[in-house]
Amino acid sequence: MKEFIKNNFRPFLTALGITAFVIICMYHTSCHITPEGITLITNDCKSAKIEGFKIDGSDIHVEFSKNVKVEQCFVVEASDDLEKVSSIENFHNCENKMQVEWEDDPDEFIIHYKLKEKTKIGKCYELYSVVRDSAGSSLSFALPFYGENDHFPDIVISEINEAYSNKEALSEFIELYALSSGNLFGLELISASNERHYPLPDIEINKGEYIVVHLRGDENDKNCVTEKGSNLNLSKARGSVAARDIWINSSESALNSTAEIVLLNNKAKNKLLDCVMYCKKDYAFSNKDWKTESLCKYAALCSDAGLWNKPCIPENAVYSNERKSISYVSRTNIEGLKNSPERNNDAKCWTGTAKSKMTPGKKNAW
DSSP states (O other): OHHHHHHHHHHHHGGGGSOHHHHHHHHHHHOOOOTTOOEEEEEOTTSOOEEEEEEETTEEEEEESSOEEEEEEEEEEOOOOTTOOOOHHHHHHOSSOBOEEEEEETTTTEEEEEESSOOOTTOEEEEEEEEEETTSOEEEEEEEEEOOOOOOOOEEEEEEEOOOBTTTTBOOEEEEEESSOEEOTTEEEEETTTTEEEEOOSOEEOTTOEEEEEEEEOTTOTTOOOOOSSOOOOOOSTTOOSSEEEEEEOOSOOSOSSEEEEEEEETTTTEEEEEEEEEOHHHHHHOSSOSSHHHHHHHHHHHHHTOSSSOSSGGGSBOOSSSSOOSEEEESOHHHHHHOSOOOOSGGGEEEEOGGGOOTTSOOOO
């Protein structure tokens, strides 16, 4: 445990050596609750330092520079209000505190905190704790985290459009198909060419749903509505579909038209779930391996996870024999996935064609 925490979190937490005042100001400026942030409320200069932490669902493990004992601890719902910066007064005046159990590991200098109540999926929380070392010096801190998702759906990538045209109001999208019901929070889509991550929101979906994730959305466009409930007619922007629409707030190019690997990742569980590799025909014929470091890296990850049935190289990717390039790829074995636990996934399970054959939010056509 100690080695894992040190290897994964020590570089970030090195910055915690600066004063508590500066850290709180940084928190106030961003005010985004993330598993990577931590706020010092009060800090005796002689007290123990926080060396690292790990969040695992409702279990939170915090490593200190020396042995400490917990004097006080509870969890509160966090706020995105910029005026409500974490402070002792805010924590003590907060209602509806959630109780927390803890165990200390004196050999490892780790406190294991465990929530006694179930959190809401995707909700922001903060763990507030006061610890004291054997010399009497104390440290108060707030550690933000998200409510755990314990109900992930069985879901696959089913269709991709990489083409973008401002004149035609055509934008990149990734379609997903739900083989079972569940909540999307904690899942993300990744475009390997530019290593962009697109986190999916807290949405309950049903078995058999098609979900279209639009990769370029304008937050100022009131028609770009992410449909979180049962009403799937809220999104009116160009490109909206009859199925569930999710809009990513971005104006940047999302998918590469020459060569790309798209992945579906369970970030919360650190587990890749699905992928598709596609490229231009000339690229597949002229390159024995992917031409960029990022594509090579993610191809190796897909291979290690067993997500592609053949070696993850360009000649085994999806491409079109009829066209020099493709702007759309569609999965052809959705029906087979419904009835089989096996996840066949290679170029034979996909087809690459022109944008005129796109069927976002509908049963795939080819």
